[in-house]
Amino acid sequence: MATQDTHVDPAQFLANLRAFRYREVTMALAALAVLAGAVVLFPGAANVTKGVQADVGAATLALFVVVAVLAGAIKGMLGFGYALVATPIFASVIDPTLAVVVLAVPPWMINMFQIGETDTGLAFVREEWALMLLAGVGAVLGVFFLAEFSAGPIVPFLIGLVILGYVLFQLLGNFVTVEEAHHPVALSTAGFLEGFLLAVSNLGPLLPAYFHTFERDAERYIGGLSMVLGLVFTVRIVQMALFTGLLTAYRLWLGCVVAVVTLVGLLGGTYLRRVEVDERRFNWFVVGLLFVISLNIFRKTIPALFL
Template sequence: MGTSKSHIDIDQFVANLLNFHYREVMMTSATLAVITASIMLFPGTENITQGIQSDVSVGLLVLFVGVAILAGTVMGMLGFGFSLIVTPVFASVIDPTLTVVVLAVPPLMVNMFQMGETGTGLEFVREEWPLLGLAIVGTIIGVAFLSWFSTGPIVPFLIGLIVLGYVLFQVIQNFVVIEEAHHPVALGGIGLIEGFLLAAANLGPVLPAYFHTFERDAERYIGGLSMTLGTIFATRLVVMAFFTDLMTPYRLWLGSTIAVITIVGLLLGTYLRRLEIDEQKFTWFVIALLFVISLNIFRNTVPALFF
């Protein structure tokens, strides 16, 4: 797993960008979009925390920055994990609904970045349009659910059970892999569920788990996740901005600012992925990460549900 092209050729990148190559244009556009939003929508120094509705200290802000960079690094390496890492941490301090809305922005940026970095484009859309179409449907339903109901701890708790169940399944089955298997009906259903869970709770482990079992090509694995998750988050933002009152200028600024911070980790994770990595170690890392994520979800939801 990985590639020997781990170095960064800045001159070639700039030349390709000036020639409007898909990869460089997508990566640059994603980065510039969040940088521009974080500058244009800046609320002023005195209003930085005015929309959080929480007593956020300097130490806590530093923690948020560290978590965002870590999550970006994991995202760059694996193609998923950003929302699973940052959402439980942020939601433990600020309002869960606010967390879900704000954290819709950084994943859109990182997934657009990785769509370009892996070269995933129209070919994937032609092959997997049922997955993308049903993911959009699930996202619309999830945003409506979020705007009508308070998700509370039950949805994250159920997601934690799904993650833990997948981890146990893989360990018991000795990391089962089904090479190049393709089930369009199952994949479309997974897309529907993934869209709903990400829109309603900003936690969506089912599609990464499916791809991890059925898709072993690293670039397609990460590119496919990026295309699908990018579609979901783009749909979320459009629905939130134009059909609900969930997305405000302040929340868009905060999400964009977090996304800018995430770029540091994303670049590091992308570099690490391009090194030669033993596939067995990569698999263990994925499973271990999912296990830790499930424990973190339970840490934040079990006391609220059962005690």
């Protein structure tokens, strides 16, 4: 599974940035947006934890940092997994709705960054416009659902079942790949459900699983996911900020801070992906990660639902 050149050249990056090359400009804007948010929206030292509504001490903050860096590294390597890793852990410490809202910001930054890093642009939009449209519609409906209802543990539990089913499907089929066989209707349906589930619970394994089955080019796999997820998270953030009371200035600041920390893991994971991407190892890593995530989801939801 080939990737682009693994050589890291900061001088060339800066030269391309000054020349306003699409790739470098997109990556820089994504990082600068959350850096600016973390500085401009700073609520003051006395109010740093005022909106968390939890007993957040040094140990909890350290846990958040470690989780954000780890999740960013996984996203950098695989193209997905940030929300799947971070959301269940954050939601176990702070209010779940707060976790879903705050953790909309780091994935937005990551996906914008990876759109540039993989050089994915308008060609993908023209090719997969139906997928993009339905993913956006699903996100809009999901935000309204989140603002009006409390889904409780049932939605994460169902997502866990989907993840586990996909893991078994891949293992029993020896990492089956159906090259160039994806159907526009099926892909668009996966995009719609991805947008809705991400908005409601910040957990969206359907589209990554679909792409993992039908798309084996690493750059297109990661770039395509980033394009769709970037749209979904943009819709979510704008809608939550302007049309609901979910995204306050404090929550936006907190999301930007988490995103800044996430940059460390994202850059490390991106470098590791570019050093070597072996398809067999890539498959095992994806499936193994999904299996662990499904177990963690069940650990949180089964007691609440059935015990």
